[in-house]
Amino acid sequence: MAEKFSVKCPVCNGTFSASSEQDAIRMAQEHASEKHDMSLTEQDARDLVTREQQSGH
Ligand SMILES: [Zn+2]
Numbered sequence: 001m002a003e004k005f006s007v008k009c010p011v012c013n014g015t016f017s018a019s020s021e022q023d024a025i026r027m028a029q030e031h032a033s034e035k036h037d038m039s040l041t042e043q044d045a046r047d048l049v050t051r052e053q054q055s056g057h
Helices: 021-036 042-048
Strands: 003-008 015-018 049-053
Touching (some): 003 021, 003 042, 021 042, 021 049, 042 049
Antiparallel strands (some): 003 015, 003 049
């Protein structure tokens, strides 16, 4: 069962998904930096990550 991680940007409400928590954190940090000129610490970014279980049907 695959797990998916999603990140929601608190500034623009954009959402991103990644296949690992580490990727999701990095995406959040890059997005914040590129789009909002904001630097997120790893902890800040981790707080934005939601773990989604893909249960399938
Ligand atoms: Zn954003």
